[in-house]
Amino acid sequence: MTDMQHALSRRNFPRVTTAGGAAVVLSTAGGVGVASAERRRRDLRVYVLVVDGLRPDEIEPQVTPNLYSLRGEGTHFPQARSLPIMETLPNHVMMMTGVRPDRSGVPANDVYDPAVGEVRTLDRPSDILVPTLLERVAATGRVTGSVLSKEYLYTIFGERASVRWEPEPLIPITDHAPDIATRHALSAMVEKTDPDLVFVNFGDVDRVGHADLTGTTLRLARNAALASTDAQVGRFVDELKESGRWDSSVLVVLADHSMDWSYGHRLISLQWRMDRDDLLADKVAIAQNGGADLLTFTGQESERGAAVERMRRIALEATGVLSVHRPEELRLAPDAADLVVYCKAGWRFSDPTPISNPIPGNHGHPVTEPIPFFIAGGHPRVRRGATSSAPAHTVDVAPTVGELFGLPAITGGYDGTPRHEALISREELATS
């Protein structure tokens, strides 16, 4: 990540102190001061809150009372789904760009990068190929903020927001900041700079999800994370209400993907299967993304056609493999991989070696598509107490938020759909 830190060059580092006394360091683009909140008239604030890895059936009155009641107060999309690859980076990028990975440039967390000849995490600001809401909203004179708990999310979105929080303290191994720190940062940012749009990622639920051995034995730990994250969301809502911001607030609450747990023995390793084939030996790079393996042939271009067919056949023969796809079938760019391999529910990939992925909780495969998705808040445009059959997706966030701010679609148009089901139209408001 050091190269990333070099890249973040023009930063100011205001240190702010929250009402609770915690000190939070924010970085800001030139011109955004911590006192900017007082200077501008505010009739719309949008908060996109991503509870990383949250399953839709985990929102229920006992464990997550705040999320449950927020969902009931706003418009709920029970059919909502994550999009390929069902991983953190591609779906966060889809939320902020409104376009699918074949245009956004971010198909998975990890891909084989032919330029460097190895698999790498897509954590560079230059990996996103199109403008995001963070700079597009800021370009209209508004202030945007990012409060992203995971290190790679922070680095890929880089300096796009006017105000950024660099996640800390980072928990070793998971590389994410705990939700209480994330919420403190969010509170401080809203209190001191009051952005028009804030993009927030809470990472605890996902990180505990990854650790849950079977989805049963450590369910208590998962529930504890759910309850704690829910409490942070509840606290943030309370602050919006106490500070008088609620009536101008729209909350888009969703997950980037769901979570599936596998037994220890249910792992699929494809690397050795490829390497024992004469044509493919040492010529298949695998970017392992939990429940999805991205396979790239690195040999002679003239051999690619035959090699890819052989890779497909070998993958389909492996127990636990659900399906094999060309990247374009999933709206990934052709250079993302030659093949995408999905596993079945209750399985995971472990590549390049069988010990590469010891984590039982995974996502990336189709079982992890269903996500919670609802739009709430006190703003008059939020439709209250509604449920919609519409198939909402992560890629719909940017068009929906863009509509709220009156932004035009990006060049080439959005791939997502504004979720009008959740919004009372301006005309309707004017006549009511």
Add this chain to the structure above:
Amino acid sequence: MNTLNRRQALRAGSLAAAGGVALAGGVTGALGAPAAFQHGVASGDPLPDGVLLWTRLTPSADAVPGSGRGRQQTVGWEIAHDPEFRRIAARGRVGTGPERDHTVKVDATGLAADTWYYYRFTWRDSVSPVGRTRTAPARGSAVDLLRFGVVSCSDWQAGHFAAYRHLAERGDLDLVIHLGDYLYEYEADPDGVRPHDPPVEMVTLEHYRRRHAQYKTDPALQALHAATPWVVTWDDHESANDSWSGGAENHTEPDEGPWSERQAASQRAYAEWMPVRYEPGGHIYRRLEFGSLVELSMLDLRTYRSQQVSHPFDRGIHDDERTITGRKQLEWLTSGLVTATAQWKLIGNSVMISPAQFPSTLNTREFEALTDLIGPIEGVPYNVDQWDGYTHDRATVLRTLRDHGVSGTVFLTGDIHSGWATELPADPLTYPLTGDSVATELVCTSVTSDNIDDYLRVPPRTLSLVVEAVLKLANPHVKYLDFDSHGFSVLEVTPEAVRMDWFRLADRTDPDSSAEVTASYRVPAGTNKLERAPRSLDGATPRFEAATEAERAEAERQARARQARETAPNTAARRDDAPSNEPAASREAS
């Protein structure tokens, strides 16, 4: 409250008029001619731009159903926006004759989506009763609410169709789903409430036509057909008990001829007499869409299935060569579920898909009664006539749902003459801990056909309560079970939830029987789980399991006591412990 208003408005309005006409049993033609439309009218399989209309013409006194007599005739039809037929939406003429038993099936097209219509047929001076029907919402459109009647197992000889009458009188149904056993093949039963016609077991085309015709003379059945479109599939009794692709339990060769001929006769008569988009040579499994809210897949679990295994310990139940759906239908079902865009994937499923273990804590007599209900089980874990006897196909369906994260699948089921609400475990091993399920199943009880109390010959809601409690203990995914009641279900579908109310008739032998609601369960969107609703759709408080809380608690206590005896060391709690002829009502569940 909206619901009540809507219902009241509809009951006071034109539906009652339309139903009333149908209840009168047709309109007599000129000059003493037989009632030309004495079998009523029906509609079915609505699409956004069309709906099937059905009737049967009796052109002369001798042209009775199944007779093959009577000449070619032309029948007029019209469909209108109003019951007075002032605003006609479409009309036409269609021929019929003895080759199709003078039945008439019209695909009325060019209609507006999501719209109520009235239709009727004319022949010479005769005019049929007026039917009311509704087109489906436009493809992909947002739909706030749909209400369906759900029924199965309507045996003419076992009672009257008061269940149909109650549904017809509601006036708030968009559709009726019949899940099979619409009619029964059996010969006339001298002890029956009303005898079958023809009096013999139906085997030939003439028999099947006559039996269909007899059922279509029931006033309550006519009223419900006239009140709302139906979507139907068959189960076994439309041909013969426990049928499969190559035969049936109730089919004897060579005495009753080759099965292929009998099956073809039953399917031809069904195609002629039912408002269904099916013709012989095609397939009855099909999918109907209701905007972005519902896709309804109707299955055929008889035509392509392998023979049932002879007993439940037969390893054949796990044989991947054996099938209940046939490979082509299974592929159609699973690929449809994966690519479905509608929120709720309802599956019209003629036999239960939920696994059901029949525990050893039942006594011999109870086992025998269950055997009568579900087939030859001989004290064991499986009913081999339902999906339990074809575990490979079931695993394929459930794995597909799980692997692809398909949400909102609800199986609507009949066949078993009892009311059930169950969850389908994602993984049976971890279900008791996680409660994770991939779908739910809602089973409506029989309109009239026998169930446990009838077989046990005990008063309803006595011994059966204990049997139900025993089964629920052994099957934690079973949330609701009523082995005694006869009646119908009402299903409400909204973006928030799918919800079923179960109704039981006070007396299935009484055409004027009252009905009470005995359960209401909902599947909240995005959960694939069941929760009990404290109030029915009509605002009533359900008498769950048709019993008081104290009776339910006592039944559960007895079930747990049996379980404790069963697991206690050195205590031989055998199935034949219980006296075989006890006055069960007082002994077991007083």
